[in-house]
Amino acid sequence: MVDIDAPVLVVGAGPAGLTMSNLLSRYGVRHLLVEKHPGTAHTPRAHIVNQRTVEIFRHMGIEDRLLTAATPSELMGNNVWHTSLAGLELARLHAWGTGPDRAADYHRASPSPMANCPQTVLEPVLLDAAQEWPEADLRFNHEFLSFTQDSSGVTARVRDRVTGAPLTVRCDYLIGADGGRSRIVEQAGLPIEGQAGLSAAVNIWFEADLTRYLAHRPGVLYWNAAPGTPFLTGGGTLICHRPWTEFVMVVAYDPATETIPHSDEFAVQRIRRIVGDPTLTPSIKGFATWTINHQVASCYREGRVFAMGDAVHRHPPTNGLGLNTSIADAFNLAWKLATVIRGQAGPGLMDSYSAERQPVGRQVVDRAMRSVEEMVSVQAALGFAPDQSEADGWAALEGLYLPGPDGDARRAALREAVELMNYQFNAHGIDLGYRYRAGAVVTDGSPEPAPERDPQLYYQPTTWPGAYLPHAWLDRAGTRLSTLDLVQGTHFSLLTGIGGQGWTEAARTASEATGIPVDVHHIGTRDGLHDNYGDWATLRGTSTSGAVLVRPDRHIAWRANEYNPDAADRLTEVLGELLGLAGKRGGVDGSLEFDKSR
Known part of the structure; x- marks a missing residue:
């Protein structure tokens, strides 16, 4: 007996799972999300939100909610090394693109700023938005137990932790966003490579007014460099979550020789030590123990089961990459699920998720670990x-x-x-510059652009297939919008210019053949979008009559240097290849036809 039937079952209500829920709802896909805990994150955890993630919130229509709740980028600007906050400051570094040498790079690259938003604040933003959609069935205090899968779907066992009642869920696809101890990864047999438990730390969450120590040097991270302490973080690293009253202190320790008591007495003593104020009376909100891992799954998929977020990439918090990579996983997978479930794409499209995201996960894990070593x-x-x-x-x-x-x-x-330390705190190329070199991408035959500057520190925009759509400001009827705003829902977008008018008919033909909507945007024409700064002309990588085909997740799927009479045929072939559709020549005109009867 099946108690619940849904196209998609999402396990886990962290950043990845809640993002997946919002995107599936926005794409019209009914789904069930279960979370074993009674609510969202009860400790701050991850907090750095990079520009790419804010752009994804923009795509979901909730960027303004995030930025209203978060600490703005101008209050993230300093990394400070000190013997105590009241004592000797040893060094300072402009961070997160706020320095005079990097601010223009960050401003130019995106319509969205960076932000600082702990999971205790970010997850409720996502949850509130997710609860507004009728497509979402969100159930907390529901624990995933096990699954079996067959050729037509997945059967999962879930337990209501309040009543103890078991539930059987039948779904087309199962998504594991269930964190670093993922049952789904374990049961699916997804191999995890690397090492776990490389070191240990305790987070101490507290409130105290530290305005007089921090307001003149606003930042997110304050590194204690106390003489006589054996760890890179000295007596403890201070993470600011709410200026200048809410913090997490990270205390590293060696579990083989030391234990850290989860007591107010210890916490107050250590906080006073790193602040340098023996009279301070902080309010202790909670403790959390964690370990540093250096692990990534070699594959993110087994049949109809997919995993994302910390379930498949586990690494130190350096570079602030964990939350951001998890949300990007969901952005990659959601549109593919939607198009396959609607019958607009073949099941082969799902292979591209692991092919595209696993190399990114490996890069993130390795970079985060290297940043620890560089400290x-x-x-x-x-x-x-x-x-x-x-x-x-x-x-x-x-x-x-x-x-x-x-x-x-x-x-x-x-x-x-x-x-x-710029490779940890100003690694713009790591944040924004990842490219999909295999997957749902059709090459245009051109070589991948070589980096003009250090590719980890500097983001280099390009329309080379597999890269992310470059941001450029455009104008339409007196309204400013980004090129990123041209991508809506699960529609593909085709960006062309003067001389590319024929792409409108080509897109209509290709859309009719494949069943996938293709929106055409003319940039630079008298009655189209205006490229008043000329930025898109610099970035587009094609002639004015050429076209750039953009996927729903804003990665470049394919591009053509110029318009040709065979544009409709070529665009149809490309879409069929991207979507995993089997095509054949038919009809009196020999046009390409696809079987959309799945």
Whole structure:
């Protein structure tokens, strides 16, 4: 007996699962989401929200809700290394694209800013939006237990944790967004590669008014560099979640030799130490223990079962990539599920999810781990060494203030070490620059553009197939909009210009043949979208009569350098290949036909 029948079952109401719910609803797909806990995140956890993620919120129509709830980018600007907040400041770095040397890069790359928004705030934004859709059946206190799958679908067992009642769910597809201890990954047999438990830490969530220590140097991260402590984060790293009253202090420790008590007494003592104020009376809100892992699944799919988010990529919080990568996983998969469920694409399209997202997950895991390793350079430049006494540590710091060549060398070494931290805190290319080199992409025969600058630090926009659609500001009837705003729902978008009028009819023909809507946008024509700054002309990568085909998740699917009389046939072939449709020549005109009767 089946208690619930839904096209999609999503397990987990974290950022990935709630994003998936919002997108499926927006795309008209009925679904069930189950979460074993009674509500959304009860501790702040991840908090950095990069521009690509804010753009996805923009696509979902809730960017304004996120930015209203989040800390704005101008209050994220400083990374500070200190012996205590009230004591000696050792170094400072402009972070998250706020420095005068990087602000233009970030501003130019996206219509959306970065933000700082802990999961305790971000998840309710997503949940409130998800609850507005009739397509979504959201059930908290419902625990996923197991599944079996066959050629036509998945049968899952779920338990209501309040009543104890079992539920049987039948779905076409099962989505595992159930975190780092994913049952779905385990039961599906998705292989996890890498190491777990490389080190340990405790998060201490608290409230205290630290305005006088932080308001003049606003930021997200304050790194304690206390002499005589064995860890990269000194006595504890301070993460600001609400300026300047709500924080998480991260205390690293070696579980083989040390335990960290989850007690108010310990927390208050340690907070006073890193702030440097023995009279401070913080209010302790909670504790959470976690470990550093360096793991990624080698495949994100088994049959009709898919996994995303922390279930398949597990890594340190450095670079702030976890939450953002999880939401991008959902953005990639949602439109593919919708088009396949509606019969607009063949099941082969689903293969592209793992082919596209797994390499991104591997890159993220490796970059985050490398950033941890690079932090050692700051400790070394400060003169700290393993097993060093506190007195020796303070003596080492004095070397930074010596006059003459020795002092100059120490100061230069510290500047060099802090500069290396740009790969963690200003890695714009990592945030925005990933490209899909295999999957639902049709090459135009051109080589991948070589990087003009360091590809980790700098984002290089391109319309090369597999890249993300570059942002450029356009005008239509007195309204400013981004090229990213041209992509709506699960429609493909075709961007062309002067001389490309024939693409309108070509798109109509291709859409009729495949069943997938294709919206055509003329940029630069007298009665079309106006490229007043000329930015799109610089970025488009084709002639004015050419076309750039954009997928629903805003990645470039294909492009043509110019309009040709065979444009309709070629566009139809491309869409058929992208969507996994089997086509054949038929009819009196020999046009390409597809079987859409699945």
